[in-house]
Amino acid sequence: MRTQNYSRKRQAIYELLLSTDTHPSAEWIYNSLKPQYPDLSLGTVYRNLKLLEGNGAVRSVAVVDGCERYDAKMTRHSHFVCKKCGKITDVFFTETMPDLTEKVYIDAAKDVEEYNLIFYGICTEC
Amino acid sequence: MRTQNYSRKRQAIYELLLSTDTHPSAEWIYNSLKPQYPDLSLGTVYRNLKLLEGNGAVRSVAVVDGCERYDAKMTRHSHFVCKKCGKITDVFFTETMPDLTEKVYIDAAKDVEEYNLIFYGICTEC
DNA sequence: TTCGTTGCAAACATTTTGCAGTTTC
DNA sequence: GAAACTGCAAAATGTTTGCAACGAA
DSSP: OOOOOOOHHHHHHHHHHHHOSSOOBHHHHHHHHTTTOTTOOHHHHHHHHHHHHHHTSOEEEEEETTEEEEEOOOSSOEEEEETTTOOEEEEOOSSSOOOGGGTOOOTTEEEEEEEEEEEEEEETTO | OOOOOOOHHHHHHHHHHHHOSSOOBHHHHHHHHTTTOTTOOHHHHHHHHHHHHHHTSOEEEEEETTEEEEEOOOSSOEEEEETTTOOEEEEOOSSSOOOGGGTOOOTTEEEEEEEEEEEEEEETTO
């Protein structure tokens, strides 16, 4: 990977993701930071999300209505997606979630690195 | 839902999906059927996939490289996605997969209808 | 004849990218 | 000063849609 410099905006994007549990899209992040960073551009948000994802600082948890949604909470947990309003909420199992990657043997896989478990339904507000 | 007529092309799309385990994208389906249906259009493939998905005849199992990928095998199972080549393979647990929707209690959920479990890694051919 | 289905192409929405200027180190 | 970062706008990409023609019942 390419070496990184410090970037005020990348920091802001990352901290915003850390501080929220809404699992935002690029656009939500853009709109949230725009007041404080009037010269922020959407391209920068996209670029930094990809970069942070590459770093392992952040991960994409789902694509809802065609929009990639991100999370900076990297402890193992899964998500519930409301089919109606698109809200994403965290789902924790008792204690921590099992490491399923160690529990499956997949013929076609040389290496199973991670997994993503998503529940779908209707949320209490819909 | 809107009443349906019999449609030769919809049938062909559905049967192609049933006969393959490649979890194809709309474009792959389009290219596969084009020789036999020279006047097939991509829009029709998209329309019918959405329609079949609405019927519950087919489901979207993952989005790989920005492309929705479909499966007509509706028995409960999960998938392995190769991060390099994008190939999707079926993953079956011993016997059948547990119905996790009955095993979780999600505060934010009024109704948990389904779940989707995807493993990521590198396949044996990459 | 009615209404679902389709081809076609234009429209759409999200994401990526090229470039010139700016910031970081 | 070199290399990373950014704004901007254009381009790319996958998907949806309007419409007139077509097909099924």
